[in-house]
Each structure stands twice: as structure tokens, then as C-alpha cells.
Amino acid sequence: MQDTNTMDQAKERLLAAALPHVPFDGWSDTTFRAAVADSGLGDALARAICPRGALDLAVAYHKAGDATMQDRLAATDLTSLRFRDRIGQAVLFRLQDADPELVRRGSALFALPxxxxxxxxxxxxxxxxxxxxxxxxxxxxxxxxxRATLSAVYGATVLFWLADTSDEKQATTDFLNRRIDNVMQFEKAKAAFRDNPLGKMLARGPLRLLGAIRAPRDTNDLPGH
Structure with a gap:
């Protein structure tokens, strides 16, 4: 049996071989077959690594972008920024390291039912x-x-970013800031509601059950899994 490190390295090799083909053929079986040939891994090993073919490569590309973003955040001093600006910077880091055409092709793939x-x-x-x-x-x-709120902000910003032709994607930054402003206004309204008599009454009654909700134990237990 292949050890985990070897399998991860093979997947990285397969993904690297696939990327030049994605702008032309999308995250498709054509791309996957070309990646197998170019990587020299062999079809059996490639299918063992990515049983769903190009779909697994598209997922790997997205997760690699998340990992790069986390590395950039860890290496950047954000202490002087307001928290809302730290969130904005994180989203911008995520987009800056992504290839628009690869993301566009991925958006088309994940839009399929x-x-x-x-x-x-x-x-x-x-x-x-x-x-x-x-x-x-x-x-x-x-x-x-x-996470639900940020997912909505991120998803909308990605779609705007893909169509943005402004210098250095400044329009995307402005769009993102507006979306975060909307979220902050909602949070203020929510806090005000919690502090008013009706909010306090609901917190003691119907909404009390929500207090029993707990976050997943690990990242493999996220909603949707």
C-alpha cells in the first residue's frame, strides 16, 4: 500500500500536469487523461488517487488554494487591522493566488447539479x-x-472577481468591502435585537434550544459531509 506522503506527492504531480490543459478542456475527462499521460503515473495509480477523475483534481486545486491562503495569513502581521479588514484581506489573499481561468472552469463544473x-x-x-x-x-x-455568512460573501466576490476588468482588480476589493459592510450592519442589527425586550424574551423561550447547538469536532465533520 502506498504511504500517505507518496500518494499526496503523486496527486500534486497529477494536478500540476493537469493545470495547463484546464483552460482548453476544463476539468474534464480529456484533461484527466492528458494529465495521466503527461505525469507518467499510469492510469491505475491515477485512478486510485483520483477515483472521480478530474472532479477530484478540481477539488485538490481548490484546497491547495486554501492552504496557500492560510500560509500567507500566518506569515502576515494583521494586528493593526480591524477584524473586518482582516477578513477582507484573507479573501483577497485567496483570490490573488488563484488563476481566474482555472477558477472559471471550476465554477462551471461545480454549477452542474x-x-x-x-x-x-x-x-x-x-x-x-x-x-x-x-x-x-x-x-x-x-x-x-x-461561516454561512462568509461563504455567501466569498461566493459572491468570486463571481464578481471573474468578471472584473479593472486595474489590479480594484473593483473586486470595493465590492468585497461593500459586502462586508452589509454583514457588519446585519450583525449590529442582530445585537440590538438581542438587547431589546422581545429579543430577551425569545432568548429565554423559543430560541433557547439554539444554545444546545455545537460546532463540529474537526474539519472532516463540516456541514455537507
């Missing part, structure tokens, strides 16, 4: 990676709401 749930899991995973990198320690319902 049979792959939509996989795409949603990946976006949720990116949101989770950002929150964890920024030190989020929530373990209750807030764990879910933070």
Missing part, C-alpha cells in the same frame, strides 16, 4: 479555513452563522 453539493462544501471549507486562521474560537451557533 451533480456537483453542486461538492462546490458548496468547498466554499464552506474556505470560509472555515479563514475563520480558523484568524483565531475564531466559537463553539456554538455562532460557529455556523459566521
Amino acid at each position: 451533480q456537483h453542486a453539493s461538492e462546490g458548496a462544501r468547498l466554499i464552506w471549507g474556505t470560509a472555515d479555513a479563514i475563520w480558523r486562521a484568524l483565531g475564531d474560537s466559537s463553539t456554538d451557533l455562532n460557529w455556523y452563522t459566521k
Whole structure:
């Protein structure tokens, strides 16, 4: 049996061989076959590494982008930034290291009904990676709401970024800041509601059950898995 490191290295090799083909053939079986040939891994090993073919390579490309973003965040001093600006910087890091054409092809793949749930899991995973990198320690319902909100912001920003032709993608930065402003306004409204008499009454009654909700134990137990 291949050890984990060897299999990971083989997947990286297969993915690297696939990337030049994706702009022309998408994340398709044509691309996968070309990657197998170019990597020299052999079809049996390639299929063992990626049983779903190009879909698994597209997933690997997305997760590699998450890992690169986390490395950049770990190497960057964000202490002088407001927390909302740290989130914005994390999203921008994620986009800056991505190839628009590869992402566009991935968006088309994950828009297909049979792959939509996989795409949603990946976006949720990116949101989770950002929150964890920024030190989020929530373990209750807030764990879910933070990631759900950021998933929506990230997904919308990616779509805008793919169509952005402005210098240095400045329009994307402006769009992202507006979306984060919207979220902050919602959070303020939510806090105000919690502090008013009706909010306090609901917190003691119907909403009390929400207090029992707990975050998943590890990253393999994210919603959708």
C-alpha cells in the first residue's frame, strides 16, 4: 500500500500536469487523461488517487488554494487591522493566488447539479479555513452563522472577481468591502435585537434550544459531509 506522503506527492504531480490543459478542456475527462499521460503515473495509480477523475483534481486545486491562503495569513502581521479588514484581506489573499481561468472552469463544473453539493462544501471549507486562521474560537451557533455568512460573501466576490476588468482588480476589493459592510450592519442589527425586550424574551423561550447547538469536532465533520 502506498504511504500517505507518496500518494499526496503523486496527486500534486497529477494536478500540476493537469493545470495547463484546464483552460482548453476544463476539468474534464480529456484533461484527466492528458494529465495521466503527461505525469507518467499510469492510469491505475491515477485512478486510485483520483477515483472521480478530474472532479477530484478540481477539488485538490481548490484546497491547495486554501492552504496557500492560510500560509500567507500566518506569515502576515494583521494586528493593526480591524477584524473586518482582516477578513477582507484573507479573501483577497485567496483570490490573488488563484488563476481566474482555472477558477472559471471550476465554477462551471461545480454549477452542474451533480456537483453542486461538492462546490458548496468547498466554499464552506474556505470560509472555515479563514475563520480558523484568524483565531475564531466559537463553539456554538455562532460557529455556523459566521461561516454561512462568509461563504455567501466569498461566493459572491468570486463571481464578481471573474468578471472584473479593472486595474489590479480594484473593483473586486470595493465590492468585497461593500459586502462586508452589509454583514457588519446585519450583525449590529442582530445585537440590538438581542438587547431589546422581545429579543430577551425569545432568548429565554423559543430560541433557547439554539444554545444546545455545537460546532463540529474537526474539519472532516463540516456541514455537507
